[in-house]
Amino acid sequence: MGRGRVRAEPLELILYQSDAGTARGQASVVCFPESIDDLSFAIRAANRHCVSFVARGSGTGLAGGATPVANSLVIVMTRMNRILEVDPVGRVAWVEPGVLNLDLTRSVRHLGLHYAPDPSSQQACTIGGNVGTNAGGPHCLSAGVTSAHVLAADVVLGNGDIVRLGGLEPDAIGYDLRGCFVGSEGTMGIAGSIAVRLTPDPPETRTLLADFTSVDAAAETVSGIIAEGIVPAALEMMDAPITRLVEEFVGAGYPLDAEAVLLIEVTGLIGGVDAEVDAIRRVALERGARQVKVAITEQDRMLLWKGRKSAFGAIAKVAPDYYLHDIVVPRTRLVEVLKRVYEIADEQNLLVMNVFHAGDGNLHPLFVFDGSEPGIWERVYAAGDGIIQACLDAGGVLSGEHGIGLEKRDYMSLAYSAEDLDAQARLRDAFDPDGFANPEKILPTGSRCGEMKRAPEGTWV
Amino acid sequence: MTAFAELAEQIGNATAVEIMGAGTQRGIGGAVDASKPIVEVRAPTGIVSLDPADMTVRVLAGTPVGVLSAALAEVGQECPLDPENSAATVGGVLACGCSGIRRIRYGPIRDRVLEVRFITGGGRLVRGGGPTVKNVSGYDFPRLMVGSHGTLGMLVEVVLKTQPIANKSSWYTSELAPDLLRTSIYRPACIAWNGKMTYVLLEGHEIDVLSQASELSLEPAQPPPHPIGEHRGRISIDPTRIGSLAKSLGDIKVPWLAEIGVGTMHVATNNAAELHDARLVAHGEGGWLLREAGAPLLDPFGAVPSNREVMGRIRDAFDPLGKLNPGRLPFARFTP
Numbered sequence: 138m139g140r141g142r143v144r145a146e147p148l149e150l151i152l153y154q155s156d157a158g159t160a161r162g163q164a165s166v167v168c169f170p171e172s173i174d175d176l177s178f179a180i181r182a183a184n185r186h187c188v189s190f191v192a193r194g195s196g197t198g199l200a201g202g203a204t205p206v207a208n209s210l211v212i213v214m215t216r217m218n219r220i221l222e223v224d225p226v227g228r229v230a231w232v233e234p235g236v237l238n239l240d241l242t243r244s245v246r247h248l249g250l251h252y253a254p255d256p257s258s259q260q261a262c263t264i265g266g267n268v269g270t271n272a273g274g275p276h277c278l279s280a281g282v283t284s285a286h287v288l289a290a291d292v293v294l295g296n297g298d299i300v301r302l303g304g305l306e307p308d309a310i311g312y313d314l315r316g317c318f319v320g321s322e323g324t325m326g327i328a329g330s331i332a333v334r335l336t337p338d339p340p341e342t343r344t345l346l347a348d349f350t351s352v353d354a355a356a357e358t359v360s361g362i363i364a365e366g367i368v369p370a371a372l373e374m375m376d377a378p379i380t381r382l383v384e385e386f387v388g389a390g391y392p393l394d395a396e397a398v399l400l401i402e403v404t405g406l407i408g409g410v411d412a413e414v415d416a417i418r419r420v421a422l423e424r425g426a427r428q429v430k431v432a433i434t435e436q437d438r439m440l441l442w443k444g445r446k447s448a449f450g451a452i453a454k455v456a457p458d459y460y461l462h463d464i465v466v467p468r469t470r471l472v473e474v475l476k477r478v479y480e481i482a483d484e485q486n487l488l489v490m491n492v493f494h495a496g497d498g499n500l501h502p503l504f505v506f507d508g509s510e511p512g513i514w515e516r517v518y519a520a521g522d523g524i525i526q527a528c529l530d531a532g533g534v535l536s537g538e539h540g541i542g543l544e545k546r547d548y549m550s551l552a553y554s555a556e557d558l559d560a561q562a563r564l565r566d567a568f569d570p571d572g573f574a575n576p577e578k579i580l581p582t583g584s585r586c587g588e589m590k591r592a593p594e595g596t597w598v
Numbered sequence: 599m600t601a602f603a604e605l606a607e608q609i610g611n612a613t614a615v616e617i618m619g620a621g622t623q624r625g626i627g628g629a630v631d632a633s634k635p636i637v638e639v640r641a642p643t644g645i646v647s648l649d650p651a652d653m654t655v656r657v658l659a660g661t662p663v664g665v666l667s668a669a670l671a672e673v674g675q676e677c678p679l680d681p682e683n684s685a686a687t688v689g690g691v692l693a694c695g696c697s698g699i700r701r702i703r704y705g706p707i708r709d710r711v712l713e714v715r716f717i718t719g720g721g722r723l724v725r726g727g728g729p730t731v732k733n734v735s736g737y738d739f740p741r742l743m744v745g746s747h748g749t750l751g752m753l754v755e756v757v758l759k760t761q762p763i764a765n766k767s768s769w770y771t772s773e774l775a776p777d778l779l780r781t782s783i784y785r786p787a788c789i790a791w792n793g794k795m796t797y798v799l800l801e802g803h804e805i806d807v808l809s810q811a812s813e814l815s816l817e818p819a820q821p822p823p824h825p826i827g828e829h830r831g832r833i834s835i836d837p838t839r840i841g842s843l844a845k846s847l848g849d850i851k852v853p854w855l856a857e858i859g860v861g862t863m864h865v866a867t868n869n870a871a872e873l874h875d876a877r878l879v880a881h882g883e884g885g886w887l888l889r890e891a892g893a894p895l896l897d898p899f900g901a902v903p904s905n906r907e908v909m910g911r912i913r914d915a916f917d918p919l920g921k922l923n924p925g926r927l928p929f930a931r932f933t934p
Contacts, residue, residue, distance in 0.1 A: 224838065226777070226781075226838055227836070227837060227838040228859075270734060271734045271738075273732055277732065281705065281709055282732060282734075284709070284738070284741065285705055285709045294908075300904060300905045300908070301904065301905070302905065304836075305836040305837075305838075305861070306834040306835050306836055306861050306884075306885055306886070307697070307701070307706065307834050307837075307860050307861045307862050308695065308696075308697075308706075308745065308834045308862075308888075309834075309903065310886055310899050310901055310902075310903045310929075311745075311899075311903045311905075311906070311909045311927060311929065311930055312742060312745070312746055312750075312909050312912055312930065313695075313708060313741045313742060313744060313745055313746075314905060314908060314909070316708060316738050316741025316742060316744075317737060317738055317741065317742050319738065320734045320737070320738055321737060321738075337784065337785075339784070340784055360651050363651055363652075363653060364650060364651040366674055366675075366762035367762070368653070368761065368762065405784070405785070405802070405803075405806070406784055406802060406803070406805075406806035406809075406810070407805070407806070408802075408803040408804070408805025408806040408809065409802050409803035409805075409806050412803055412805075465728075465730040465731075465732050465733060466730065467649070467652045467654070467729060467730055468651065468652050468653075468731075469649060469651045469652050494732075497730075497731050497732045498730055498731065498732070499730075499732050532729055532730075533728075533730055534728035534729075534730050534733045534735050535735040536733070536734050536735050537730070537732040537733060537734065538732065538734060539734070540734050541734070541735055541736065545735070549735065549736060552728075552735060553725065553736065554725070556722045556723065556724055557724050557725050557726065557736075558736075559722075560718065560722070560724040560726070560739070560915075560916065561726070561736050561737050561739075563915035563916065564737050564739075564742070564912060564915060565737065566911075566915065567908060567911035567912040567914070567915045568908060568911075570911065579736060579737075580736070
């Protein structure tokens, strides 16, 4: 691949041994492809040496999806960062996977278009990484998650073959391999280019800030808005500790004495927007909101969003370490699960902050602590176990947007039966029969019944 | 024994099964191979749970879409599966994978399915996805099952994402060229064009629907007539190439109706050979034609996907003995 594009110095290997999560691994070699042919070449080389490989974008993932295990080759995608083509009429962009999420939106803004998925890390995370985890973000409530915005991908499979999954036509012949690939966390291959849908900017946007003297009232307002038949563009909740922290950090105008705030955005044409703003204000006030502020100008709206989007940066001011969870529960169970999250934090004597996509039922409990305190990690992990159990007990799922990776792999058997996991393992093997693509992620070992790859004729499978 | 377990046992013990819905889309995906003793299986029917405040519904796959729509309408909601015949079952519509006419606004039907339960060829009951509106835990079985024509498993239960019914929904016609109309309107529910007239479906708040209609001088109208004929097909094409495909279809005089911005074109004719010609024209523009009805001698898909090897291995993984709807999706068989 050329000098400078393949590295194995000890210091660099340490740099690539983990993503932004807590799991550490061990890389054997790191390489930096600059084209899909480089990518295919690197994967074939890994195949020849019987080395597994793992793709890495900006390394902002939290579930260990990009953490190398089994001395994997780490393939860093950040040099494949060109926007290849933008079609403003078809509203499609072809991008390389290393393009940063927000860079794509910035580059099409003059066309009145944007790329809808907007994870909180959108300034830093790559589109390729977003595809890997089927990333979400505040505006996925109405716009849908990444999979709804990926039309096609040219993918290098685990054996180095390049295939096109999906297409610009609305339906591809045969199985939806594109749909399988999105969210597969690099275990089915690595995308070399991706066609994404661009979304027209809405003509009107209103951002509302509602503040509450109790967390329950805020959570009930969330259910109330949905029950009213309104699906806002975004519906975010922040509790008191995070609201105060963020306000000191960016001065977004959040009330310092509120127990919880909701940040709500409605978009569309003026008639619908006005009606929804009125209805949301009524629902919030009926459930005890102290006030509902409506931001109309771009400047006022951006300030409100700046607070929300800087939440995780602000954490660093409080304590050296944090552990961010990602669970989803049915929206009607939000109040009880949130209560349980606070109880669990109390039981483990931990500080918890909550800033999350309430409209989707997607909670992000965030434990803030000093990792050098003796015994603290055990308490943090115990709290994590408790939260996952509470989520599953309420009919929820293990992850909404961060993925399973290594972090939640061993919880998969709590969420799915042995037969479910066996079927998942078979699907993965169909894409990557030799198992070189990001091994040991997503599925716990032993997911395959008898670890048998293909059934002989006549077997009752 | 539960209904699912009975079905699983029946499928596990059978040599070959045909999964039956309401039979409204039987021309799609290829005829089932009649040389084997076929057991017909049907998914159970009924709505398991409907929670309006969650905007989701858990429904058994054999439930007719019309029954589901009626139940959702009682709470002011809908799920835009929109099959042409509402007698079609939920499982049948998903297995065939044909999205409805409002796709440009509400997305393809594969984006509606949150959780699936299905029975594999080996008679195992498998669940994938989850009941929440957001979920990345493991592989996306819901999307895999949509459009799989019952060759990977028999859908028995699904959780679907619903939405509020818009307070106004009206069809209009316009003199404007379809592309111009598309760039002038914010989030229409459908723009349909047959070469003579542009039709547009507006949904949303009444004030917005009426003001958009008056700004663009739209005329209230009935929904667009679909082309009529015994032999029917659905072309899938890059939506920016609809114009040139329309011209080529005009040259061979096959009537069509295009969904602008989506890339679906409905064609119909009373002459089976013309459906074949339409397919060749579609291939010439980089698209493909799915046979939906009639033309029994026409291949169901007319093309083999470039990644059929992966598809073959997937089919092998879920139905290694090839007993589910044998003959459907003929290219997706693993040949070692």
